Amino acid sequence: MTVALTFDDGPDPIWTPRVLAALDAAGARATFFVMGSAAAAHPELVRATVAAGHDVQLHCYAHVRHTLLSGSELEVDTDRALAVLAGLGVTPSRWRTPWGVLGPRTESVAAARGLALTHWTADTEDWAGERSTVLLARVADELRPGAVVLAHDGVGPGARRSGCAETVALIAPLVAAIRAAGLEPGAVPTMRAGVRSSYDGSKFESPFEVRTVPRTGAGPSPPLAAAAGARPC
Numbered sequence: 001m002t003v004a005l006t007f008d009d010g011p012d013p014i015w016t017p018r019v020l021a022a023l024d025a026a027g028a029r030a031t032f033f034v035m036g037s038a039a040a041a042h043p044e045l046v047r048a049t050v051a052a053g054h055d056v057q058l059h060c061y062a063h064v065r066h067t068l069l070s071g072s073e074l075e076v077d078t079d080r081a082l083a084v085l086a087g088l089g090v091t092p093s094r095w096r097t098p099w100g101v102l103g104p105r106t107e108s109v110a111a112a113r114g115l116a117l118t119h120w121t122a123d124t125e126d127w128a129g130e131r132s133t134v135l136l137a138r139v140a141d142e143l144r145p146g147a148v149v150l151a152h153d154g155v156g157p158g159a160r161r162s163g164c165a166e167t168v169a170l171i172a173p174l175v176a177a178i179r180a181a182g183l184e185p186g187a188v189p190t191m192r193a194g195v196r197s198s199y200d201g202s203k204f205e206s207p208f209e210v211r212t213v214p215r216t217g218a219g220p221s222p223p224l225a226a227a228a229g230a231r232p233c
């Protein structure tokens, strides 16, 4: 049974190589939800991530809440990121939106491009600048089959830290904790075509979640509203 490890906001020329090295040392694979802007600036890092056996998926081109984008702006941003990734031989099937926020058009844009919206179930909140021991304690009780752990290999907007050293330091003990629970770390499994699950506002009903709550108003999605102003995920 898998616990998925996911990293957002990369690739980063300083931190992504260190995250990759830590994962390699731990013998673990992960999913990287990358920014197209960063992938365009550092294509070699995307290639290295894929070459190391990890999964590369879509985060965004520019890190903007979908509630602040028109439908056409969202399409442009998404297609721009997909074009960068296509140029690197990557065809995403999953999409984690900036901050996990959905706008009114997010689901239709995702559906038209065959992208499964992918959330998380355990948040390290590594963006806040705490020590790795704190990050591990935060998710330790959430390491169950089908869990999706969120961390970052880049410093996104709103982050309260200057680098990702504590995320790097978290990887070995996190992998050990997952295995101690009788589970195995890995990438987010490939989505079966057409599989969707509902989101009840606090828990996903099934592992590896597809968040389907339609958003019609402005502002962040309700479950994330309290912290969305600062979260860099």
Ligand SMILES: [Zn+2]
Pocket (backbone or CB within 6 Å): 008, 009, 059, 063, 097, 098, 099, 156, 232, 233
């Ligand atoms: Zn992000």
